[in-house]
Amino acid sequence: MGASDRKGRAGATAWKVAGLAVLLCAAAALPFLVSNYRVFQFNMVLVYAIVLLGLNILTGYNGQISLGHGAFYAIGAYAAAILMDRYGWPYWVTPAVGGALCFVFGFLFGLPALRLRGHYLALATFALAVAMPQILKYKHIEQWTGGVQGIVIIKPDAPFGLKLTPDQWLYLFTLAIVVVMFAVAWNLLRGRTGRAIVAIRDHPMAAEAMGVNIALYKSVTFGVSALYTGVAGALGAVVVQFVAPDSFAPGLSINFLVGIVIGGVASISGAVYGALFIQFVPNFADQISKAAPWAIYGAFLLAFVYLMPGGVAGFVRLAWMRLRRTGSATSTAPQGAAIQDRRTT
């Protein structure tokens, strides 16, 4: 690699850092520029972005398909609701609790899941997604879960007497958590751990032969993925101010999966694109056709898959590369989407 290449690389990184900084400033300024309802919507985008990042770590990078992340989201959400409403805990602890709890559940689920691959794992995780709302409605734990009616949460005020509406404060709080969690994920995926995780997805036998403890990595990855989703669930509960079993129907898990595909599998930025998609496109579809909004949504899905096979993140990367007119750009995420169709000729 010549000196000019290295300079080119450094230049590219500088652009990336600058771009990220601009993005962050814009994101932080957002709540002051738009209506309160929009702040709420963008807050949910941030929440979903954390979920999708977690799901991407498991499904995109590690190749373990999950149709059950709605269940972990629900666990995080209910953890927050129960702690805040029944035990008076402050809101800012709940993401950590939700995350820790979900890590344990995720890890425990990941252990037997080691035996399952592909569609079998998809079914097992989907069973989880189907089970969760039914469990939440179960009469015998109603005193904690609030049964079918669920639990109402009071949105916290901004601390230290800051002149922010509760929505604005929550947004910034979520944004801070997003930044931290994205940074952690980026670091993780960039290093040895990230390579091991991807190796397990692409060449499990080779990885094992190289000394990677597959069982441990896969279970821990499940746990970490669930952790992210649990954190998001807790945040989401506070933002929406309400948890009820039917908010966590199996469709939510499917929506998450759709989110990472549209956003870009095995990509960190894809989590944000995907979150924007699953938050706004259903509303948009509703505006286009009141009679069959989901048909429009489906049409959007088809369009995105056909036109942007690598997701929005893949599309952006391609456009970026073409703009810079270089042959190969360095990227943290592996090229292409996960779980490659491995049929050759």
Next chain:
Amino acid sequence: MEAFLHQVFSGLATGGVYASLALALVMIYQSTNHINFAQGEMAMFSTYLAWAMIHAGLPYWWAFALTVAVSFVAGVAIERVIIRPVESAPVLSVVTVFIALLVIFNSVAGWIYSYTIKTFPSPFPEQPLFGNRFISSHELGVIGVTLVMLAVLYAFFRFTPLGLAMRAAAQNAASARLAGIRVGWMLALGWGLAAAVGAVAGMLIAPLVYLEPNMMSGVLLYAFAAALVGGIDNPFGAVLGGFLVGVLENVIGAYVIGTELKLTVALVLIVGVLLVRPTGLFGRVFVTRV
């Protein structure tokens, strides 16, 4: 005892529907390595078409035959137009396409036919056979039709050249091409057959659960589970799995836990089976060579 037997026979009847849909799933899986999550909604839409024909005055069996034919053609068309562009795309992209199809069919059905529940006629007599108290004529008819359909499909795949070509194309597309088989059309044919089978399944179950756009979502889930329990690459396993799941669902719902949680319990049991036999009861255990 009588009640128990009734549950079992009812379970076999719904199990027949699960078996049919599971078979459709396996057929598409064998040729494309993908699970068509939209199979249930396609079947539901076919059933609505039949309903519309019957309401326009067509006799039942004419509507039945026409629906099966139209569904076959539609299945072929969907494969060629919607699935072909993503044939070699990553699995998750294909899954998203299926989800899109699912959502589109569901939504359009609700839009055209509204969400109010409709009744769908049964071609079988009202009175139970020989006046028995265990199984209605329709339920018996469902089991019968399912078995006949399966026998026909088995014979087709096993004994006809086209069936052989489809199996070859499904197993090894590259080699099939080298033998002059038009693999693309084999896939389309597979989809057509699956759609036709799904249409039959839909028309069989509609009299039991009433016709409405969400009629098939539970059925699809059970069919999926049945296909996996049987071993996703094994048509016989799928059929057996379907009957098993049908009986299991009824028995659990009646004696163990009640209808709200029966889906959960059934799924948990199935996952339990998968943990013990990860490739299903009759699935092949593949030994991967380095």
Next chain:
Amino acid sequence: MAALLEVEGLSAGYNNLENVLHDVSFSVERGGITAILGANGAGKTTLLRAVSGMLRRRGSVRFDGRPIEKSAVEDIARVGVAHVPDGRGTFLELTTEENLRVGAYARRDRRGAALDMERMFGYFPRLKERRRQQAGTLSGGEQQMLAISRALMMRPRLLLLDEPSFGLAPLVVQDIFRIMRGVNAEQGVSVLLVEQNAGLALDLADRAYVLETGRVVLSGPAAEVGADENVRRAYLGF
């Protein structure tokens, strides 16, 4: 009379790049046997794949006077080109007999196909013993016999063989080559043979080409090529 297969200026490769074969030209006469020799990585398998349509290729490929460089694999097969690929391409889950029937799929004549199957069993009695067995349980040699038989079931005019001797015991290889010679002599099936075992190939073929890093470096009648000093040293171990 023009050759059965005429290839001129063929370039091909993988991942949409033409980086393996560069401007290759060769031909197979009607009723002839042409051998392509070369070391690993020379591009021999790529060459066969380019002819049978499995790869994107540039250049001219004419079969019986008609251009096939833009045709799809299945169409080329139906015109009379049977490719026995590296790895044999056996349908592992079908039975031996079903594998053969797949070969006959594109044919119109039922009776002819049934007779041909008996003929295959005549060439390779071991296949007849195992006719109802799952093809995946056959040994390497048997699968090679099966692959060649399946190709012959297509009643091809040109047979493409990718390293038929690979990984097989010498006696089995002898068997296969003997049958190849017979099929060529009796039915006039032309053969394009790619082989690492140069001695065997030159023995069977009437024309030979030597491929090195994707280019033809030597061509001519098999005997001449076999007598060439460089070839003798590099490929025949002298």
